[in-house]
Amino acid sequence: MIKKGLAFILTSIWFSSFGQDIPEEFLVHQTQMDSLSKLSKYDDALQLAFQNLEIAKREGSHLLLGKAKSKISHLYFRKGDYDSTTYYAKQAMNLASANRLPEVMTSALLSLGNVHYSKFEDIDAIDHYQKIDSISERYDEKNSHVVNALFNLGKVLLRTYSVQDTSYIGKAERYFRSAQKIASEIGNPEEEHFGYIMLGNIYGQRREYEKAIPYFKKSLAYFERMDSNKRVADIYWSLGIIETDLNNYEQAEFYYKKRLDLLTQAENPEEIANANRVHAGFLQRINRQQEAIPYLEKAYDYFQVSDAGHSGILLGITSSLAEAYRKTGDFEKATEFYSQTLVHQDSLDTRKQKSLALDLEAKYQTQKKEQEIALLKSQSELAEERKKNQQHIFLGGIVLISLVTLSLFLLYRNRQKTNKRLMELDTAKSNFFANISHELRTPLSLIQGPVEQQLENTLLSKEEKQNLTIAKNSAERLTTLVDQLLDLSKLESNFYKLRVGQGLLTPFLKSLVESFSFKANKKSQLLNSDISIDKNNYWYDSDVLQKIIVNLLGNALKYSPENAEIHLSANIKNGNLLLSIKNTGKSIPQEKLKKIFDRFHRSHEDEPGTGIGLALTKELVELHKGKIDVKSDLDSVTFYIKVPVHEKAFSANEKDMHSKPTTQKPPHQKNEVIPIMDSKASISKSDENMDIVLIVDDNEDIRTYVSSLLQENYHILSAENGEIGFQKALKQVPDLIITDLMMPKEDGLKLTKNCKTNDTTSHIPIIMLTAKTGDENQLEGLEIGADAYLTKPFNNKVLKQTIKNLLESRKKLQKRFSQEVILTPKDISIDSYDQRFLESLQNILDQQLVSSNFNAEAFAIAIGMSRMQLHRKLKALTGQTTSEFIRGQRLKLAAKLLQESNVNISEIGYQVGFNDHSYFTKCFRETYGLSPSEFSKNKTF
Known part of the structure; x- marks a missing residue:
């Protein structure tokens, strides 16, 4: 009763801070819902939440409506109904955005982020949680939703990477400490002590157990006092894992049994089944197979009845039972569970295929209906037009035919002369641009070379170095201008041809966005994306599309102030790619928007620029048969692009017949994540004749995209960071490594050094593929032993040719060594x-x-x-x-x-x-x- 009364008082105080008179019934329901949620009685809590929604409508309060809808979304999330969660969270978000209600914003965004988190859509989850963090800083908003978002950000990092990594753990730790600090400031001891659990997990990941154990025991004492069995059980789990890793098996078993006893008292069947499964895993690890079997069978009995096979858990249990029975000599039982394992695996595959088939059928039917409607409409319009034309021809054709013939003859002769003159002028202009661009390259090279050589002089004064740096940057800007002039001359003279091929759009677009993250971070800008595109192959010219997006994103970062937000969104509608790129912090007057795509027009008079980039972008969009538009609000500018990406939009000579559609491997089945866990994966080579390429990058989309470019000709391995990459290089000995420069745990420089100084891997060519530009970074990579250095966004053909050249160079060495009688x-x-x-x-x-x-x-x-x-x-x-x-x-x-x-x-x-x-x-x-x-x-x- 004391706790309920305190909660009621706190709720009343919170609402009164908004200067609103809240109905007492609303506050009572709010307190009762919190109590019911702790007891997992979500249906009862939802009834009260909908009653609060009616009260909010009656009161006409935006705040109450937002609070009620966000609360409903949280309760639906607890029930596992993600569609309803998303529906009510978006409604709450719209209300909060329109009426500037930061507390409701953070609550609604938390629901949306949690849905993505539960679906293992880590990039989208991080995006929503980081928006909550930004709102907290912008409005100085501190509440439990901000605390939960920061905790979840840290947990996403801990599960996204392998436990063999350590540098990323520092990022997670910072989020946990920030969450714990806010929890302390708002007087929330439960979340504050949950922070101790998370910090214990951090030190556990680092295997600093002497630091981890005090954190766990501090939080254990608090949650035992609060009778929070679920939290206590989780702490026992973490302590059990630590003691197992320290080979203190007796103490570890004590914690596992205590956890199982606590969850059994709570009478939650699913958690009991999971605890049995984890305890069995511990017993199997220490080779007590016979004792593990009863625990596995209890878990099996629950998950079989609950039809949990879709999650992969039942598959893992049957596999463990089969192995346990095999090792204890009960081959009949082992065979039975091995058979069930195959059945569950087939069931998983069948569900995936069925889902894909239904999705394709729905898309086919929709497209078919649209085509039929368009055909009927065009036939009707054509018939009407014919009727009118026949009437006009009948009435006026005979009278005017001679005059029209004469006029056409004169017009045709004059037009021929005019067209010939215009073509001569266009050709002369294009040749001028092409020639002047090529001529500029020679003096540019002669300027950049000596300037860079002088910058290496350590005896330069600060002023001299500053002046030379300005000269170097100006030369680089001039080089960019030369490249743009060349592209324009190619477009005007029709030398720039469209070459479309099939490919996946999502990894391609995400890799381009990620390549600008380094520049955004340097200006403290928030760069995010919302790419909602399926995994089908689409037709597009990657070079043209890359230049369009690079130009627009580059401008957005360049003309936006520090701490501004740049957002890219992409989706597919009716066979067209719809792109929008929005940057905040600056606007463009309406009179200038009309001329923004004109050559040499500068929309920002106070900023440096040539006025070529947007003109070139427009012509590239039109080359790709698309349209581009721009709109400006009070503090933002948004570019809208629509380009076709379906096969029928392009002629046969515009298609690259040598290109083959990229494929994306199905995602790894992900089981339940535990606080501290060892994860070991091995990848075997499928074709002895294919060269092995190892891709090391902390961004999953980059790994997917580069894999899709190379998997036709190479066997692909991947790793999330330098440490895992080096271990895979030692184990698999690939023929070539592609690595990012900036990564958690161990970066590309450390990976390169490790590989080049180890006898097993010293021969492997290494390509650095990174968003970190600048000659000093390139030089550092090459000095440490990298064989090539390419900056993001990269040209696909250049990457492929670089790989081919390095592998061919190795083959020449092979031929030479194979001919030596004595190795010299x-x-x-x-x-x-x-x-x-x-x-x-x-x-x-x-x-x-x-x-x-x-x-x-x-x-x-x-x-x-x-x-x-x-x-x-x-x-x-x-x-x-x-x-x-x-x-x-x-x-x-x-x-x-x-x-x-x-x-x-x-x-x-x-x-x-x-x-x-x-x-x-x-x-x-x-x-x-x-x-x-x-x-x-x-x-x-």
Whole structure:
């Protein structure tokens, strides 16, 4: 009763701060709803929430309406009804935006963000939570919704990356501490102590258990006093994981059992089933399979009845049961659960296929109806037009035919002369632009080179360095202008041809937005996107579309002040891509909007610019058969673009017939996330003849997009950061690595250094692909050992050709090494680490090659690598497998002995490690085309 009374008083105080007289019934319902929610009685709470909605309508209060609708959205979220959650949250958001109600804004955005969080749509979830953080700072709004948003931001980071990463954990920690600080300021001890749990998880992720345990125990004491069994159970779970990792299995089991006992008392069947599943996982980890089975069976009984197979949990349980029964010798039961595992896997695949089929059918029917309506309309208009034309022709045709013929003849002759003159003028103008642009490139190069050389001089004064930097930046701006002039000249002379191909739009667009994040951060600007496009392939010219978006986003960042917000949204409607790019902080007068796309017109007189960029953008949009428009409000400018992306919009000669549609692999099945967990994944190579490319980037959309460009010709691996990337490079030994420069945990520079200084990976070419521009950054990447450095947004063709050139360069080294009798790399262009490796290789060959027991396994042990690592390393350097390499070296040594000595041929075979003379002869003939005796007779061979 004391708690309920206190809650009622706090609610009354909060409402009174808005200067509104709130009906007591509304406040009572609010307090009762909070109590019912804690008891998971969401249906009862919803009844009260809808009663409050009626009270709000009766009172005509925007604040009460917003509060009621946002509360309804939160309750629907608790019930798992995400559609209703979104519906009421958006209504509340519209009310809050129109009437500037920051507390309602944060509440509604929290509901929307939680829906995305629950669906593992991490980018959209982060976007909504960060908006809450921005509203909190802008309006100095501090409430429980802001606290929850900050906690969820940290939790998204903790689950988005692998637990092997550590640098990203610092970001999560900052969010947790901010949330805890606000919770303390608004007097919310429950959320404040929840912050201790999150900080415990942070130190647990870092394996700093001596720091993690005090945080967990501090929060444990509080939640035990408050009889909050769910929170206490979660803390026991985290402590159990820590003790397991410390090999304190007895203490760990104590915590797991305590958690299970608490949840059993709460009588929540799903949480009990999950606790049984987790306890079983612990027992299986310490190889107590027989004891794990009863817990697994209890979890299985619940999830089987609740039809939880769609979440993948039931699949995991049947797989664990099958493994447990197999290890305990009950093969009949093991077979039974293995069969069920296959059934559940098939069920998951079938549901995905059925959902895809229904979606395609709906789209097909909609498109079909639209086409039928358009056809009927055009037929009707055509018939009416024919009727009118026939009447006009009948009445006036005979009288005017002679005059029309004469007029047409004169008009045609004059038009021919005019067109010829205009074409000559256009050609002269285009040639002028093309020639002057090319001529400018030579002096630009001669300016930039000496300026950059002078900037490297450490003896320069501050003023001299500042002046040279201005000259360098001006030269770079002039280079951009030259490129724009060249593009304009190509468009005018019809040399710029449209080349559309099929591809996924979402990763392409998100990668372009992400490439501007570095520039936005430098100006403290908020850059976000809302891309709602399905995973179908669409037809578009990636080069043209990239230049359009880069020009508009570049302008938005350039002309917006610090702390401004830039927003890109994209969706598909009726086969058209609809894009809008909005930037806040500046506006354009209406009289200037009419001329904004004119060449050399500058919309911002107080800002530097040439007036070419937007003119070029308009012509590129029209080249892609689209339209562009612009609108300006009091403090914002928005560009709207509409371009067709369906196949019928383009002619055959505009299509790139060599392009193939990109595909996106289905998302990883994600199970329940626990506070601290080890995650290990292995990826096997599917085709021995395909080169392996490892893509390392902390942005999932960039990884997806680059993968879609390369997966046709290469086997693709991916990693979220430098540390995981290096571990995968050691394990898989890829043929090439593409890495971002700025990443959490370990960045691209650290990854490059690790790879280039390790014998297993030193030979791997590395491409840095990053949004961090500037010669100093490029130089740093190349100095550390990167083989190429490309800036985002990147040209697809340049990336593909760079990869091809680096791999072909490696193949030339393979050919050279494979021809060496003795490995002598000193006269070949390779780095010192590869040279050191080859020298180690030669030492081992000198000592062990002639031994008949020297095989691939012995070779791997001697060099200190796994068999697969040695196989991939030798394959990269020589083009041969380990066995082929050993056999080849033996045959080369045999050939050398046959040329330089008169030893018996069979003895030479034994000397170089062959036990079987006939096998030695067979291998020698396959390699040199002659038998050993024939080869020996021909000493000049």
